[in-house]
Amino acid sequence: MSARGASLEGAGRGGNAPPESSDVRLHVEQASYAYAVTDRGAPKFALGPVSFKASRHEIISILGPNASGKSTLLKLLAGVFKPISGFVRVDSFDASELEPKARAQKVALVQQESALLFPLRVWEFVLQGRYPYGRRLRFESEEDCLMAGNALAQVGATDLRDRWMEQLSGGEKQRVILARALAQQPALLLLDEPTQHLDIGGKLELLRRLRRLADENRYTVVVVTHELNLAAEFSDRILLLHRGKALACGPPAEVYQREILEPVFDAPLDVEIAPSGRPRVMLREVNEGPWGPRQ
Amino acid sequence: MRRLMRTQKMIGRALALAALTSAMLSVGERTATAASRGDATRVVVDETGRRVTLPAEVHRIVSLAPNLTETIYAIGAGARLAGDTDFCDVPDEAKSTPHVGAPINPSLEAIVALKPDVVLASASINWPATADALLKMGVPVYTTDPHSVDDMIAGIAHIGEVIGADAAANSLVAGLRARLVALAEKLAGRTPRRVLFIVWDDPLISIGRHTFIADALRLAGGASVIDVEQNWPHVGMEHIVRLQPEFLVFTGDHGDGEASKLDELREKKVWRELEAVKAGRVAFISGEVNRPGPKLIDAIEDLARQLHPEAFAKAADPGGAR
Amino acid sequence: MQPLTPRRILGICALLGVVLFVAVVISLRLGAYPMSFRAILTSLYESVMGRGDQIPTDYQMVIFGLRLPRIAFGIIVGGALAVSGAGFQALLRNPLADPYVLGVSSGAALGAIVSLIFAPHVPLAMQGAAFAGAGITILAVYFLGRRGGQIDSSTLLLAGIISASFLSAIIMFLMTTLSGRDLRGMAFWLMGDLQTPPQLPLGFLFFVSLAAIGAIYTTASDLNLILTGEQEARHLGVNVARVKLVVYLSASLLTGLAVSVSGAIGYVGLLVPHVMRMLFGSDYRILIPASALGGAIAIVAADTLARTVASPTELPVGAMTAIVGAPVFIYLLRRRVG
Numbered sequence: 023m024s025a026r027g028a029s030l031e032g033a034g035r036g037g038n039a040p041p042e043s044s045d046v047r048l049h050v051e052q053a054s055y056a057y058a059v060t061d062r063g064a065p066k067f068a069l070g071p072v073s074f075k076a077s078r079h080e081i082i083s084i085l086g087p088n089a090s091g092k093s094t095l096l097k098l099l100a101g102v103f104k105p106i107s108g109f110v111r112v113d114s115f116d117a118s119e120l121e122p123k124a125r126a127q128k129v130a131l132v133q134q135e136s137a138l139l140f141p142l143r144v145w146e147f148v149l150q151g152r153y154p155y156g157r158r159l160r161f162e163s164e165e166d167c168l169m170a171g172n173a174l175a176q177v178g179a180t181d182l183r184d185r186w187m188e189q190l191s192g193g194e195k196q197r198v199i200l201a202r203a204l205a206q207q208p209a210l211l212l213l214d215e216p217t218q219h220l221d222i223g224g225k226l227e228l229l230r231r232l233r234r235l236a237d238e239n240r241y242t243v244v245v246v247t248h249e250l251n252l253a254a255e256f257s258d259r260i261l262l263l264h265r266g267k268a269l270a271c272g273p274p275a276e277v278y279q280r281e282i283l284e285p286v287f288d289a290p291l292d293v294e295i296a297p298s299g300r301p302r303v304m305l306r307e308v309n310e311g312p313w314g315p316r317q
Numbered sequence: 318m319r320r321l322m323r324t325q326k327m328i329g330r331a332l333a334l335a336a337l338t339s340a341m342l343s344v345g346e347r348t349a350t351a352a353s354r355g356d357a358t359r360v361v362v363d364e365t366g367r368r369v370t371l372p373a374e375v376h377r378i379v380s381l382a383p384n385l386t387e388t389i390y391a392i393g394a395g396a397r398l399a400g401d402t403d404f405c406d407v408p409d410e411a412k413s414t415p416h417v418g419a420p421i422n423p424s425l426e427a428i429v430a431l432k433p434d435v436v437l438a439s440a441s442i443n444w445p446a447t448a449d450a451l452l453k454m455g456v457p458v459y460t461t462d463p464h465s466v467d468d469m470i471a472g473i474a475h476i477g478e479v480i481g482a483d484a485a486a487n488s489l490v491a492g493l494r495a496r497l498v499a500l501a502e503k504l505a506g507r508t509p510r511r512v513l514f515i516v517w518d519d520p521l522i523s524i525g526r527h528t529f530i531a532d533a534l535r536l537a538g539g540a541s542v543i544d545v546e547q548n549w550p551h552v553g554m555e556h557i558v559r560l561q562p563e564f565l566v567f568t569g570d571h572g573d574g575e576a577s578k579l580d581e582l583r584e585k586k587v588w589r590e591l592e593a594v595k596a597g598r599v600a601f602i603s604g605e606v607n608r609p610g611p612k613l614i615d616a617i618e619d620l621a622r623q624l625h626p627e628a629f630a631k632a633a634d635p636g637g638a639r
Numbered sequence: 640m641q642p643l644t645p646r647r648i649l650g651i652c653a654l655l656g657v658v659l660f661v662a663v664v665i666s667l668r669l670g671a672y673p674m675s676f677r678a679i680l681t682s683l684y685e686s687v688m689g690r691g692d693q694i695p696t697d698y699q700m701v702i703f704g705l706r707l708p709r710i711a712f713g714i715i716v717g718g719a720l721a722v723s724g725a726g727f728q729a730l731l732r733n734p735l736a737d738p739y740v741l742g743v744s745s746g747a748a749l750g751a752i753v754s755l756i757f758a759p760h761v762p763l764a765m766q767g768a769a770f771a772g773a774g775i776t777i778l779a780v781y782f783l784g785r786r787g788g789q790i791d792s793s794t795l796l797l798a799g800i801i802s803a804s805f806l807s808a809i810i811m812f813l814m815t816t817l818s819g820r821d822l823r824g825m826a827f828w829l830m831g832d833l834q835t836p837p838q839l840p841l842g843f844l845f846f847v848s849l850a851a852i853g854a855i856y857t858t859a860s861d862l863n864l865i866l867t868g869e870q871e872a873r874h875l876g877v878n879v880a881r882v883k884l885v886v887y888l889s890a891s892l893l894t895g896l897a898v899s900v901s902g903a904i905g906y907v908g909l910l911v912p913h914v915m916r917m918l919f920g921s922d923y924r925i926l927i928p929a930s931a932l933g934g935a936i937a938i939v940a941a942d943t944l945a946r947t948v949a950s951p952t953e954l955p956v957g958a959m960t961a962i963v964g965a966p967v968f969i970y971l972l973r974r975r976v977g
Contacts, residue, residue: 123876136868140921154876162642418951421823427671427951444824446835454704
């Protein structure tokens with residue numbers, strides 16, 4: 023894969039051409055959020071003003087140490103919070119202004135799944151993703167079943183259809199949860215640390231799948247993750263957050279610079295270029311210099 | 318379209334079910350009453366204030382309380398008793414009468430199956446809902462509600478009137494009253510014994526001043542050392558040690574029971590320190606005291622004999638100079 | 640992939656309806672008063688034809704005055720308790736939840752005891768006071784169980800359990816002051832007993848219960864989603880706060896009604912939903928009507944046993960559901976583990 027173009031914003035897939043505005047699915051402009059106020063009434067910003075755009079076929083990975091505002095940003099993108107300043111628009115609609123069902127038709131969020139209390143079949147679970155498309159008490163239509171089937175196919179889990187959810191392995195369950203999100207036919211697919219409980223093979227498989235989904239099925243994917251190297255390998259752009267501020271937003275090669283990463287992660291890091299052309303981060307010798315063991 | 322059909326189906330089903338339910342229930346309200354049978358009737362007011370329509374002649378009686386069963390036999394109407402409760406065991410014939418269940422929840426169907434002309438109930442043993450349910454179905458129920466021994470005796474007269482055994486009832490009543498008068502004379506001028514009545518000894522439960530038992534105790538020449546409003550007070554042993562009653566009274570039978578109970582008490586800590594136990598002043602009153610029936614008078618006399626033995630010894634020796 | 644269709648739901652309801660019908664017919668036949676099937680069917684027929692006066696008085700008394708009302712009563716109570724149990728299991732996200740876990744039955748029992756002490760001879764007072772007790776408990780637990788203005792499942796569960804213990808303690812204390820008759824009566828009430836007919840017309844109870852069940856049913860799809868995770872459900876567009884409130888109020892109303900008129904009949908609310916899940920799946924769109932019918936069948940069967948097994952002594956129906964329910968519960972538990 024050739025190196026990505028060097029522009030900071032909106033690098034399209036095929037090279038240096040700027041994205042068509044109709045391709046932009048997600049537009050974040052000066053969005054910020056605060057959970058609390060100081061004694062004098064000024065908001066304590068958990069997330070400072072952030073701006074970026076994302077288009078179809080794009081995978082954007084949001085990286086940063088803990089408490090950097092990643093989950094806050096994800097909630098803003100999901101429309102759960104309304105930004106204090108600026109806006110978050112999905113397909114020209116303000117994410118937080120949409121009715122929950124309308125929003126669910128545009129934005130799908132994949133989280134770590136809670137434990138299931140009662141036995142449920144995989145297809146029943148995936149069909150739940152069709153909920154935004156009907157009246158309150160609804161029975162699934164043929165179209166719903168079709169869409170659910172498609173979603174399962176997109177994640178390669180068609181053969182899991184009749185299995186019980188509790189019988190699935192970690193990786194299989196992850197795929198099925200992804201399928202449910204895809205059944206929503208969203209424009210924007212948000213994932214919150216999806217590789218957390220997977221082994222290395224599972225992580226790779228998931229990211230490959232996301233890449234394929236972005237490329238072939240035109241989803242816009244935003245992933246919050248800790249996986250520096252996998253993100254670099256599969257994302258179009260990286261958004262680096264640090265203490266609520268967006269430090270950098272651009273192709274991996276641009277963002278993965280030692281001077282940028284080391285202060286953010288407070289760890290001795292080295293950046294190399296892998297055979298694929300993507301940057302790779304490695305932990306340097308831990309016992310030298312200012313990072314050495316404390317006396 | 319499909320949703321509409323589904324909604325229609327559900328509404329249709331609900332309506333059909335509702336119609337069926339209403340049909341079932343409305344018919345229930347048209348049940349026959351004795352009056353509609355065309356027999357002669359009279360109306361009496363029972364001891365709880367309910368107006369009860371009775372047939373002119375009562376041939377079949379169902380009793381829902383053991384004391385009422387006893388009363389019925391005592392006034393000679395035992396032959397007309399068609400049914401009683403599982404707990405009715407006095408007199409012996411009562412045990413073989415068809416049973417309708419326990420007093421607290423008898424089988425309404427069993428009662429109805431016996432086709433009674435009147436059902437007798439007691440407010441202190443039967444649930445009011447039972448009487449209400451029977452009355453709603455047109456079965457006459459006469460409920461007694463005695464709060465004192467005197468009420469109980471008067472109640473016998475009422476029952477006699479209800480079932481048409483007036484003569485026997487009134488003569489029984491007169492006899493019982495005479496005995497009580499005689500007892501009062503014998504006990505005249507004597508200080509009532511200070512008594513602890515023990516309903517249950519572990520935990521210690523005694524009686525309140527409004528109970529039947531308290532009344533019976535008074536008539537037997539005793540006075541409960543526990544005098545409270547609450548009917549079944551739990552009492553602490555310390556209180557008893559301070560009060561030191563003259564007599565301890567238990568329910569039970571005489572004979573061996575007495576001796577073994579005393580032995581048992583002499584083994585128990587704290588109890589054995591009580592003066593009454595040390596002096597062996599333990600009395601028994603028969604279980605009839607819980608059963609407000611004619612035999613209650615026997616029980617009262619019996620207790621009086623235990624509490625005031627001298628009064629009865631005197632009577633046995635009229636000529637003695639004492 | 641076979642999604643749930645209204646036809647399948649109606650089919651299952653029809654099947655359960657048939658079972659209920661058979662249970663009702665058998666229950667009509669059994670009882671202390673001897674009656675043949677023919678006599679019953681003839682009486683029913685005459686009644687439906689409008690010739691009520693043709694039926695012999697005794698039959699009328701027993702069939703329409705005693706058995707049918709009691710069966711109808713049982714159907715209403717059974718359906719209410721089972722649906723309420725299913726609702727609470729979803730609301731509290733806990734398979735062990737039953738209609739009484741939030742203290743509603745304790746509140747009702749307290750109301751009943753208080754009315755026994757202060758107004759002993761007034762039957763309506765007991766049921767009315769029981770419902771009032773239930774209502775106050777429902778409100779108190781709701782306000783205790785909120786977090787951030789919304790019902791929070793774990794907080795609600797804790798609030799309910801604490802209320803139930805607190806109320807039980809008061810009930811225990813008050814029971815020591817009751818007379819023998821009241822004590823026995825209260826014991827029956829606490830076990831659950833269908834012998835005392837409700838003071839309110841059965842038709843009224845039926846329609847109110849149906850309305851509450853219907854209200855819960857409108858949230859059936861939502862409940863399916865909420866059971867896979869509250870956050871996930873929100874992201875799919877479910878108004879979780881509203882659904883929880885509707886389910887809480889409706890299920891509590893069903894429980895309050897049932898307990899006020901028939902005492903605390905146990906195990907039905909807990910087990911019937913689980914059995915129905917095993918038979919028909921966890922989808923609440925089928926679970927709710929199936930539980931309603933299943934609960935009705937369970938109570939009719941239990942009550943029939945209760946009033947015939949030790950005839951003429953009548954056992955409280957709650958004792959029967961416990962005796963049958965406990966082994967069923969153990970069986971279900973083992974199946975889950977297996």
